[in-house]
Amino acid sequence: MVFPLRLRRRGEHKKEIIPVTGISDIEITIPPQFQCPISFDLMKDPVIVASGITYDRESIEKWIESGKKTCPVTNTVLETFDQIPNHAIRKMIQDWCVEMGSYNGIERIPTPRVPVTPHEVSEICGKLWAATRRGDHTKCGDLVGRIKNLGKESERNKKCLRENGVGFVLCVCFDAFAESENAFLLEEVLSVLTWMLPVGSEGQTKIASAASFRCMVGFLRSMDDSVRQNAAFLLKELLASDETHAFVLSEVDGVEEAFVKLIRDAVSVSSTKSSLTAIYHMISSKPMIVSKFLETGLVNLAVEMIVDAEKSVCEKALAVLDVICETREGGEEVSKNALVMPLLVKKMPKISELATMSSVSxxxxxxxxxxxxxxxxxxxxxxxxxxxxxxxxxxxxxxxxxxxxxxxxxxxxxxxxxxxxxxxxxxxxxxxxxxx
Incomplete structure (x- = not known):
């Protein structure tokens, strides 16, 4: 049985662990050599920096990312920010946890995975690019799966993958197979791309092609809710980054019905917000498509959301109605709904400044x-x-x-x-x- 632990700081450099359950009166002091010199917490992933001092990886990375270039202990300038795992200390900490845990419920810290390096990421990109050019969807699937797993391991890995060109290569891969029947590969690429953004102008050129958009609109109709959410999110981000994408997307048959159906199905709050935002950008960029959205019953659906939806959804629904009213046809349709004016008066200015702005407009x-x-x-x-x-x-x-x-x-x-x-x-x- 693992018992909850309470941490109490004593003095400037010492921290003690006291079992809350009271099954033992023994107070366990973390040995100083096991404490991170920055946080004074038990190190879970001890690494050695250029000055020779060992820190917990998470703490020293936050120190470096904050703009500091010196060793916190010695105050010497770090010639390199490389971090070498201190396996000896980690093993000693794990052994100590096992020893203490035998009667105080302290869990052994897991062996951390070594973060991915820029060189490894470059190799993965090269292999994925080559496999894409060959049309080898099996190899591409393996490499995309590896990228996905690396991202799951840590935020540090995600950052390294984003900063070293993975997003662009994934866009190339998606576009290359967009008109194929490799749905699983495309769904995997789509799921990774949701945390790869932004992908840069070159990446957008690939992922915002007519073929890629047709594929994503198809995913909006998928039976898998997570796939639908990912597609809506990516489309929303692409439309928000460049208004010209709306002209390409609007040419895809059934895109209006796909977005509205996703909202009507209430798959999740995030998918509803993504769909509303995408619709807003589409109409803003290309007002002539309003008639197609009106045919789907979007006005009544948006009004219904304003009645009882959460604040962020209500904001976006109001913005959609506002942009619909930019056209004569849209204004006439909105004015026909008997709930619109009462809702505008009732909600203003209760929701937010953004909602008030849309309501007034x-x-x-x-x-x-x-x-x-x-x-x-x-x-x-x-x-x-x-x-x-x-x-x-x-x-x-x-x-x-x-x-x-x-x-x-x-x-x-x-x-x-x-x-x-x-x-x-x-x-x-x-x-x-x-x-x-």
Missing amino acids: LMWKLCKRGNAATAVEEAVRLGAFQKLLVVLQVGCGEGTKEKVTELLKMMNTAMGKMEDDCVDSSMDFKYLKKPF
């Missing part, structure tokens, strides 16, 4: 359309005037402030024409029937 667009008088009157009756005043008091960006000011002027004029200008801002809208 959306309300402004609805109140300036053909049926502007009706929209303005509805907003007034729902208490929008008071809510907009709150937005000004709380503070907002210049663009939002201009829209709020214009809305207040329109509403002030409307209130003068209305017989009853005493509006209850807490008005409930549960009586409204959902159009979906």
Whole structure:
């Protein structure tokens, strides 16, 4: 049985372990030579630096990554940041853990894996590139699997893989096999690419090809939820990095239905956010595709999410409705939904600054359309005037402030024409029937 341990620091350089269970009154002091000179914790992966001092790898890496170039103990400048595993100390620590654990529940630290080096990564890239050019999907699968396993071992490995060209080669591999039937290989490459971003302009050129996009849209319809999430995430990241990708993606048959179905299926919060963000970028870059999204029922679906979704999803749903209203057709469709104006008033400014910005923009667009008088009157009756005043008091960006000011002027004029200008801002809208 392993018992929980409580750590208590005594003095400046000593730490003791005291069993919480009380089965033993013996206090175990970690030998100084087993403590990291930086954290004073028991070293799990002791390494020797250029000064000859041993540290725990995680601690000394954080020290170096913070910009320091000296040895923490000797204060001498480190000529190299190489770290050599101290196998002797590690073995002694493991033996000590076994000895102490026999009656105090201390677990033996596992033998750490040696981090991957830039040279090893370069070799893997070279082999993957060669296998891709040969069309050897079996060898490519083995190498991608090795990359995936290395990334799972530690964040340090992931960083080394990202910084040494793996992302670009994976993009080349994905594009090369995008129109093949090697679904497993493509799914593995896709899963690794989600933590390889950014892949650079050359990598994007490969992964954002028409063939690659068709493959990813196909994955959005997969039976495997994790594959669907990975595809949505990667598409979202590509669209956010370069608006021209939206023109290529929009040419893929069924991409609109695929994104909306992923949202409707509620696979996960992350996939919903990725899909909404991707849709936003697609419409922003190419407004003429709004009609295709309207055919999927996106407006009603977005409104439904604003009703009860979490903050981040609500933000993105509002942004999507706002960008849809940039077009005449989209504005007409949004204005048909009886829940839109009540929701805008109710949610503003409760969710976040970003959501308030989208809400104000959306309300402004609805109140300036053909049926502007009706929209303005509805907003007034729902208490929008008071809510907009709150937005000004709380503070907002210049663009939002201009829209709020214009809305207040329109509403002030409307209130003068209305017989009853005493509006209850807490008005409930549960009586409204959902159009979906």
